[in-house]
Amino acid sequence: MNYKKQQILGFSIVLTVAILFMVIEFMIFRNSSSTGMVLTIVLLAVILIVIGITIALLTIRRTTDQLKQVTTVIQQIDFDSSEPLPRLDIKANDEIGNLATAFNKMSDTLQSHTQKANEFNTHIEESNWIQTHLAHIGNVYRNVNAIDELAERFMSELAPVVDAAYGIFYFCEEQQETNVLKKQASYAMYSDMNETLAEFKMGEGIVGQTALEKKTRIIQAPADYPIRIQTGATSIALQEIMIIPILFENRTVVVLELGTIHHFSQTHQQLIERIASTFGVVVNNIDNRMQVDRLLRESQTLTEELQAQQEELQVQQEELQATNEQLRERNHYAEIKTEELQITQKELQLYSEELSRSSQYKSEFLANMSHELRTPLNSILILSQLISEKEKSHEDDDTPHFGEVIHRSGQDLLTLIDDILDLSKVEAGMVEVQRDSVAVYDLPEVMGYSFDKIAEKKGIEFQSLIDENVPDVFYTDEKRLQQILKNLLSNAFKFTSKGSVTIHIALADTSIAAKGYSVPEQMDYMLAISVTDTGIGIKEDKQNLIFEAFQQEDGTTDRQYGGTGLGLSICREFSKLLGGYVTVQSELGKGSTFTLYLPSLMVNAEGQPVTKPLPPTWMDQEEQQDSLARLQGKNVLVVDDDLRNIFALEGVLKGKGMHVRSAQNGEEAIALLNAEPADIVLMDMMMPIMDGYEAMRWIRLEDKWKDLPIIALTAKAMKDDRELCIEAGASDYISKPMNVEQLLSVILVWLTDSKLSDNTIVQS
Structure with missing residues (x-):
């Protein structure tokens, strides 16, 4: 009961007693005397006062006890302790009870806040502890250069x-x-x-x-x-x-x-x-x-070893120089003896001087060059081979590669000396030509082995260009061809100090051959290999002279560029041996272009050039015209993945009145044959999706096409291509680039009546 209710109750009791007192007083006043009434009133008043005082005392005592309990609990609170706050256990539903309830709620809130604050402080302390030890352990890594040392320090710090x-x-x-x-x-x-x-x-x-x-x-x-x-x-x-x-x-x-x-x-x-x-x-x-x-x-060790080897090499070079000096002295002594002998034979030499001067100069020069070059070249080859066989000291070590290039160049130089010594054999026609297939697209790479480093050293751009229409295979003497190109490139780099050197391989236009040159009948095609430089150039009046033996554009002893004067002479002689020729175009101060024209001459098993198909000899010109007239209206299927070849063949065949259809691979060709038959098929071998070999095999599987004439066309021109094409189902074989007369002759053979076809043999 709260204080307000207690006051109302006490007032009600007092009021009730007062009313009761008044009623009693009234009754006494009516029935009693004044003395008795006074006593009664006094007695009732005393009773009323006692009752009021009693109620007041009880109320005050009860309230005082509850306030003492609250005060005692509050005084027991220790704000410095983490112990839970005490709670008030008062069940009275009055103001003191409300105060106790509010105090208990405040205690709960303070305890929850204190708990969260303690948890936060604990988290902060743990984070600070972690950060402190991270920083401390991080100092362990400093000035450590070995894993074992790092491991020892790390474990001794982390474990505790x-x-x-x-x-x-x-x-x-x-x-x-x-x-x-x-x-x-x-x-x-x-x-x-x-x-x-x-x-x-x-x-x-x-x-x-x-x-x-x-x-x-x-x-x-x-x-x-x-x-x-x-x-x-x-x-x-x-x-x-x-x-x-x-x-x-x-x-x-x-x-x-x-x-x-x-x-x-x-x-x-x-x-x-x-x-x-x-x-x-x-x-x-x-x-x-x-x-x-x-x-x-390891690098330092290898460097020390290399330095030791270089010192050894230097000692060997000094010994070699001493040996060369001795050889020079002997040569000088021999020259003196030769001069004495020449004096004694002067009359005879004067008599034969005009006849043998040229041969004498050549013989003496070749003999001296052979002796002077072979002696140092022997040591160069040995030492360069040792360097090339040495293992790399590190990934970017180019020393073995340099040794390999030096050794290969020395071998080339030795071959050049041998070729120079055989120059007289070339003039006498005693040098044999070994013709075989040459990979055209490998030539720039082969030349790069010898000249890439030279170009890099001189700061000259060296590039190779090959036209797209150049066949992959070329038939000639590869050794002589490489010798010609190396001589031309050597001259280009020797006379070029800045700019570029370019080698360009293209098909030659045989219609504008050099004066006095006749195109071989047996050749398949001719290559034009040009070597262009941006060097000093050649005077116009010297351009023919430089191809003569022992001749140079500047032949004085104090000339800037050295050389024997035999390089271009050898190029000319070798080009003649291979059935071609060399030309030069030059402008003084702007550079030169040397062009080698060589025919591709394939040889058979006996070493003889393979001839191309000739026009049929079984008919005269009038009969041939009649046969060409028979081509009109014939259906030809041209199968080739090169639209330029299709366009060219269509022009030729349509000009003869033939109906031409075209396909770009074997699958298209078979589909066209199924749609409409053809009288003859011109089939290229190298095509995407389905090549010519597979297409011919599919065509021959059909009985209706077993006798269909199929002419195989290929630019690959390998030795066994003809046999492979015939085995796959070809009726005949023609290599590219083809001659129009040759093509028409073969078509005539296969489209003429069967009697003539059976009795005709065509070489291809």
Whole structure:
């Protein structure tokens, strides 16, 4: 009952008593005397006062007791303690009860806030603890250049911080294309722990499996776990073991094993995770630094070895120079004796001087050049071969390549000397030509082996160009062809100090051949190989002279550019041997262009040039005209993936009145034949989707097409191509570029009546 209700109740009681008193007084006043009435009134008044005082005392006492209880509870509160706040246990439903309820709610709120504040402070303390130890352990990485040193420092710092009783540091190494985890350091280990393994493979044991899965493991150690922590007086069993993989770019580089006699707290685990997230970068950097140091030491060792070899080479060169000096002295002595002999034979020499002067100069020059060049060349070849066979000291070491280029150039020079000595044989027609197939597209690469380094050294651009219509295979003497090109390129680089040197391979226009040159009848086609430079150029009045033996554009002794004057002479003679010729176009100060024109002459098994099909000899010109007239109205199917070839053939055949259809691969050809038959098929061999060989095999499978004339056309021109085409189903074979008369002759043979076809043999 609250105070307001208590006051109302007390007032009601007093009022009731007062009313009762008035009623009693009135009744007494009516029936009693004045003295008795006064006594009665006084008695009632006393009673009323006693009752009021009693009610007031009870109310005040009850209120005072409740306030004392509240005061006592409040005085018991210790705001410096973390103990829970006391609660008021008052059940009265009055103002004191409301005050107690409000106090209890305030206590709950304060206790909740205090709990959250304590949790926040704990979290801050844990974060500060983690950051402090991260910074402290980070100082361990400084000035460390070896993995084993890093492992020792790291374990000695980390293990005490996370309350680990022991620890092992495994580093991942590559061994024979496999990764192996090898122990680099340990913490609190002792010699009796024989169960500790020095290394693990990936996926081997818990350590290897953790490295493979890249996930941290926490293992509860059983009571009988054999590894125990040894103190001076006793041994303690482990409680938990943590295996932590350290990653770098999603690759395991380190695995840590930590054991504790307690449990790893959440804070310890967070610290380990934070360290593991960045420690991989440190390990990788130190590992890379160690590899760089190792490579640097190896490089220094190899450099010292190279310097020692260079010193040896220099000693050998000095010995070689001494030997050359002795040879010069002997040659000088021989020259003196020769002069004395020439004096005694002067009359005879004067008599034969006009007849043998040219031969004498050549013989003396060739003999001297042979002697002077072969002596130093022998040592160059030996030493360059040794250098080329040496293993590379590092990936970018070009020394073996340089030795290989020097050795190859020396071999070429030796071949050149031999060719120079045989120059007289060339003039006498005693040199044999060995014709064989030459890969045209390999020529620039072969030339690049000899001249790329020269171009790089002189700062000259060296480029090769090949026209798209140039066939892949060319028939000639490859050795002589390369000798001609090397001589032309050597001249180009020798007389060019800046700019470029370009070799260009194209099909030659045989209609504008050089004066006095007749195109061979047996050739398939002719190549024009041009060597263009931006060098000093040649005077117009010297352009014919330079092809003569021992002649140069500047033949004085103080000329800027050296040489024997035989290079272009050899080029001219070799080009003649191969059935071609060499031309020159030059402008003084702007450069020169030397062009080699060579025919492709394929040889048969007997070494004789293969002749092309000739027009049929079984009919005269009038009969031939009649046969050509028979071509009108004939249906021809041209199969070729080159639209230019189709366009050219259509022009020729439509001009003879024939109906021409075209296909760009074998599948289209078969579809066109099924739609409308043809009288003859001109089939290219090299095509996409379905080539000519497969198309002919499909056509011959049909009985209706077994006698269909198919002429195989190919620019590949290999030795066995004819047999391969006939075997695949071709009726005849023509190599590109084809002659129009040849093509029409073959078509005439196969479209003439069967009697003539059976009695006709066509060479192709």
